[in-house]
Amino acid sequence: MATSFENLLYELDTDSGILTITLNRPAKLNALNAATIGELGVAIEQGRADAAVRGILLTGSGEKAFVAGADIPELAALSGPDAQAAAARGQAVFRRFETSPKPVVAAVNGFALGGGCELAMACHIRVASENARFGQPEVNLGLLPGYGGTQRLVQLVGKGKALELLLTADQLKAEEALRLGLANHVVPLAELLAFSKNLLLKILGKAPVAVGLTIDCVNTFFEEGGQAGYAAEASAFGQAFGTADFKEGTAAFLEKRPAVFKGN
Template sequence: MYNTLSTQLKDGILEITINRPDKLNALNQEVMKELALAIDEVYKNHDVKSALITGAGPKAFIAGADISEFLTLSPEQGAELAKIGHTIFQRIEESHKPIVAAVNGFALGGGCELAMACHFRVASENAKFGQPEVNLGIIPGYGGTQRLVQLIGKGKALELMMTADLVGAEEARQLGLVNHVTTQEALLDRTRELLKKIQAKAPLAIGRVIKCVNAYFKLEEEGGFETEIAEFAACFATQDLQEGAEAFIQKRQPQFKGE
């Protein structure tokens, strides 16, 4: 059914695996389209009681976006790309069924944004989180500027997004970015265990808890998400983005000019 994902339904848990291990599970347009279909299944399939999102292979949950796709985009196309990501990730966040990220390895850029859109996160000991988009002359475009602040606070979120520093699993737990840290071998079992515990509770009440908690942020976040889309799109009119993306692909240090 899918080219870039694999799914299995067991014990009411739909396990969604981003399955591009040779590309460190990087998000491209095909992944996003298929992820949208998988989230539709969470919403529509009555046999699905909860969902788990993870990445294939031992190295990465999702190591970011497919940067090669950025080089040919106009600001208008950049805005459309961001809107697609916002729509999909918002559907994850607003699902009345729990969706939990099982983060194995790198969760960078769009991967960190996807993990943050889930209701909470369980990480393996080798997990690393970050929003390093400024290295490419761009900003987070799938909700990262908003959700990172919500989860860890303004000061630390600004530091991580401006320095492009990565944080390991234990620091991420201390910051509140992840709920639990476990071994890589136990990661999926620990996440399944938590979901089964939630599934034993009243499902309508669980859905209403999710809705109420999300409502806490609504007044503040509506303008923030729209601002992120506009500023993300504006990056595609800059020479800095071209330089950053080309440097990334060529595996060299970028020379930004602020143009």
């Protein structure tokens, strides 16, 4: 049974297997405080463990913000050691989204700044509304990103552009984020959730084990380098051959029919 949350909405569509996690602090533009990050950690663990969950959609409540950043008053009260510990906790939670074998799509509705941009980047795919804005404004506060922003932004847009964005604190409009590869798609706000769910459903029509192995291989490349990535890919390729889904996929191809994957 799912935990009840104070700062999140946790809704599972049992027909599609899509779990929607909504950051729900609209009066604070869904800013990330310690309690919300803790709840995100619980939510992603529940989603990963629940066999009824096949894919995850992450979004924010309201029309203005996915996550507008950190909770600044809470942040300002931290000591240096407290801040380091908080960064480590946030990184660990975001890492669980990034390494989920179940696909995670961020539906970015409005501002994705600071921790919000970092959270979106930890998801596998980002769909942005036309009014979305991405940015890492931490240097304006005398800080730097603490939840993986200096690492993932480089992966998505390249070192030179990432450094420019990190050092200037400039915000990117949705179309520019799309051009740079930070966003995968840009759609009207009214179509954001439907588009994101349809994209997730398309992925969920594929073999679940193969999807999870693919996510792991891509992450291995970025974390450990090319040789480790190639080794992980060869190992995963062999694992996939041992699945019932491989037998079903090849049989369906030869019989010219849609495959019915069971995830084993």
